[in-house]
Amino acid sequence: MNYPPIVILRSTLLATGLVLGGCGSVNITRTRETPAATAHPKQTQVNDLLTDVFVHCRELRMFRSDSGFMQLQIDVANDDFRQRDFAWRVDWLDGDGNLIESPMSVWKSCSIPAGGVATLTSVAPSTTGVDFRLQVRRSN
Numbered sequence: 001m002n003y004p005p006i007v008i009l010r011s012t013l014l015a016t017g018l019v020l021g022g023c024g025s026v027n028i029t030r031t032r033e034t035p036a037a038t039a040h041p042k043q044t045q046v047n048d049l050l051t052d053v054f055v056h057c058r059e060l061r062m063f064r065s066d067s068g069f070m071q072l073q074i075d076v077a078n079d080d081f082r083q084r085d086f087a088w089r090v091d092w093l094d095g096d097g098n099l100i101e102s103p104m105s106v107w108k109s110c111s112i113p114a115g116g117v118a119t120l121t122s123v124a125p126s127t128t129g130v131d132f133r134l135q136v137r138r139s140n
Contacts, residue, residue, distance in 0.1 A: 053086040053138050070124040078112040085111045085139040090122040092129035
């Protein structure tokens with residue numbers, strides 16, 4: 001059966017688009033099957049926040065470094081088929097819930113490719129920091 005050239009061209013372009021459409025994604029594998037010892041139960045709250053920018057939290061870790069400062073690491077995954085861009089900021093709080101002023105508390109941009117993972121990291125500005133407040137906004 002002979003097809004008109006336009007049908008052949010459209011079929012070829014469609015097939016090429018379908019093949020190349022998946023080429024922009026990132027394939028990730030994890031070697032650890034259980035949460036880290038420093039994994040934190042606030043992961044659910046962080047996940048609720050991150051769904052607004054269409055990504056999710058795989059794991060949240062908080063630990064005190066050898067120097068006495070709290071450190072925060074949040075693994076953020078993008079399971080979508082397109083890149084996700086957002087801005088984030090961490091404010092640190094002391095044991096009474098008071099904000100610890102810091103010039104390091106600024107908006108940072110993050111871009112995660114399709115299927116990719118990024119780790120958001122923050123260190124408390126003083127040894128009195130025991131809790132954090134994560135803020136997230138969309139980047140257009």
